[in-house]
Amino acid sequence: MSSEDVFSFLHDHPLLRGIPEDELRIAASSIRSIDFIDGQSLLVEGEIGAECYFIRTGNVQVSSRNLVGNSMLLAELGPGALVGEIGLLQDERRTARVTAIGDVSALCLDRQLFELFAESSPLFHESMLQTVRIRMIHRKLRNATIWSVIPDSELRGLAEVTTVRKVAKGEIIVAAGALTDQFYMVSKGRLEASGRRKKTALLEGDFFGEAMLLTDTPSEVTITATEDSELLVMGKSEFLYVLRYYVPIQKQFMEILRIRAPHLISKVKYDFGGELAPVSEVRNSSLAKAKEHWIDVLLWLGGGFIALSLLALFLNNSWLNIVVLIVGGLVGPVTFVTYIRDHQLLGFRQSRLSLIFAGSAIFAAPVAWLLERMWLFGIDGSSLDFAQFQLPLYVSLIEKSVKLLVCIALVRRKQIQFLMDAVVFGAAAGMGFAAVESMIYGWTHMGEASSGGMLSVLWIRALLSPFGHGAWTAIAAAGFWIGVASKKSRPFGNMRAVNKVGFAILLLIIVIGLHALWDYRFANGWAKVGMMVVIGCIDIILLYVLIRIGRREEIQIFSTMNPYVQEQLRHTDPDEMTTCELHCSGCGTLSPRSSRYCARCGHALRIK
Incomplete structure (x- = not known):
């Protein structure tokens, strides 16, 4: 690709408007053009990188691993998209994998050139900051799989109204007896919920505040950061809107309330459209x-x-x-x-x-x-x-x-x-x-x-x-x-x-x-033998009935706590799903590999 073609691409790119042409020509002469074949990685999650890429032709897929190790599709980007800028702006490891879909041609910007663009164009700098913020929150919301049934395009809208809050070790987020109008998700670090009887650790993927928002009752526990942490914070109106619009999430939160605070079920203040019908069982x-x-x-x-x-x-x-x-x-x-x-x-x-x-x-x-x-x-x-x-x-x-x-x-x-x-x-x-x-x-x-x-x-x-x-x-x-x-x-x-x-x-x-x-x-x-046969048959029938009812109950609760599992099962290896179980750090339950939240205590599951 000639230097003039690179200059033309940069000059017409909306993010680079306002940068003087002479600087663009200097940049165009130093930018490398790299071609990728189908399936080749432009960026690898977890690696340290010193460059980002403008996609010139072709399409790429952006994916990341969630808490249970499954790959999540975050986006598909086409010509003109910029990938890898998060690592350069925040000076951290790659937060996602970017893979070529078919043949892809890209322009590689090193850190020095990227910073030159940021200094030369306030529009470029502000656009990058805003894009990075939305992408990071979107990835964390997708990783916080409580929202996994929300379509990706709408989840991006939710990311725009979600804020990031940094908390220091020892900081009290919610005190017992206090009433809050916010919903909190842990995106990094460790918190502790301490009540009258026990203390519970809250880690990445866990959340709190739903009981207060649904019932308008004060918190029964004190939430304290036990290390420097990061929270995603959503307002009450946005939280209730999501529950009203997405019935599976609504059912999931009602089940979480039943698990965590069954005595508050009768105090739910909001009518989401009548009594909830049971969640359909997973038929896979x-x-x-x-x-x-x-x-x-x-x-x-x-x-x-x-x-x-x-x-x-x-x-x-x-x-x-x-x-x-x-x-x-x-x-x-x-x-x-x-x-x-x-x-x-x-x-x-x-x-x-x-x-x-x-x-x-x-x-x-x-x-x-x-x-x-x-x-x-x-x-x-x-x-x-x-x-x-x-x-x-x-x-x-x-x-x-x-x-x-x-x-x-x-x-x-x-x-x-x-x-x-x-x-x-x-x-x-x-x-x-x-x-x-x-x-x-x-x-x-x-x-x-x-x-x-x-x-x-x-x-x-x-x-x-x-x-x-x-x-x-x-x-x-x-x-x-x-x-x-x-x-x-x-x-x-x-x-x-x-x-x-x-x-x-x-x-x-x-x-x-x-x-x-x-x-x-x-x-x-012979009467003894006959009686033993009869008793054995009765045992088998009773056990069969109890196991059948018990399995149906477990699948029902599992489906409610993991409403996205039907789609997940279509893309999961059955052998991996049945042999690899996830251990809940909260209650010790072993859950199927396809699950993301524990159906016994509501905590987020994660691979170690």
Whole structure:
């Protein structure tokens, strides 16, 4: 490209009007013309750059990574656009990636020439400052994914009425008892929300002030900057306009209010057009289908159990028998718990389940054994046996009680917000109990019949354990949660509280009865087998119904908190989405890779 062509381009560019022609000619002689092929990067996000580019021919795509590592399309720019000026004006790393769409020809301005233009033309300098401000706020609003359903062109308009506020460490943004008419989003740094009971960290992507704007009530917490930070601030009228115009965002904020301050729901002052209809569930099969980690567990533990069983039969070694006893006791329970957890969309780390599993094994099993020996198999209970329904009924009551106590003791009430939480934690408690019980029975038979007797007991119990303690305790925990444990429980829609309590009691009665019938000693062996088959079928049906309802509830809340997820799923690798989960730093929830806000506590999710 000749120097005269470069001069002509610069002379006709609206940003450079007012710059003397002699300076433009000097600039034109030093500017480099660079050609890019399709897909080649002009700018790379995170890198340090000392130049910017005027796009002469072709188009470029501007993109950036959001908090969860997904690429966001910020803009598509054509001839005449200037890219890379943010890094030069603010002297910082690139905030976005610029990629050629097809063949692109650009003029490269180094820092010295860029500063010369800025000094020579007040119009150029002011235009750059205004453009950079809007682009930076737009990128941060897009990164603050609470606004992700807003079309990009309209989000740019929102960026024009959003201001940036710098706050110093120790500065109080909102004091408890104060009333504000602004909505705040954290774009950089760290803040702390301190209330009566707890302190919560607010990081990039988090926001606050919505409760005050929606209900006109004073703040219940004090928001303080714990380090130098930056906030995006929006006025009340703009905030309410967005909620009134974009129904998915409106529903999202109402759900956030329900999560953070359910007692304020009735105090919402603004009518957004009637009662909100439920958010349509995400229908994408990649999200709706359960994970299949349990197959890997079964293959590893089951395969190991088979190999160890064969060795134990041939070698008849006492230490090897103990290893087989432990593995055989764990294979069924661990596989079952993993299977139930795979159906949970919004769960916790595996360590949390392991704690429940181990707690039930260490506490529930010994305590139940002790209570049964004291109350049922002592002197007063010597006349009872399992051929009388009274004894298995007492056993069922004792064992269900101690296993539920483990769940109550080891899981904080606020953590169990969904029906699936209760099902999963209940399954873990029940299977921890079942694992110890299997090991005890196997140990008893090992002493009586060597390896063969122990292995037969372990194999039978490994196959039957999913239909026993695990299923019963999962159903019982779900019933307990529906009736008592959570005021926010919504597994059966608008069912009244009295109906929930009645349904919960019915579930508990059914589970206690099933356990008692399972332990009952029938006179006829085939009657016993038939009853076990019936009980297994009932277990499967009840668990299926509870898991289905629980999954639907989780997907409903997830869809409300992440209204853009349907579009996100179309561009996400299903394998990446189901295998890579995001950990919420606020409550510890593991959310699908496609999510951006935690459906349990409302905090922004981010990759570490």
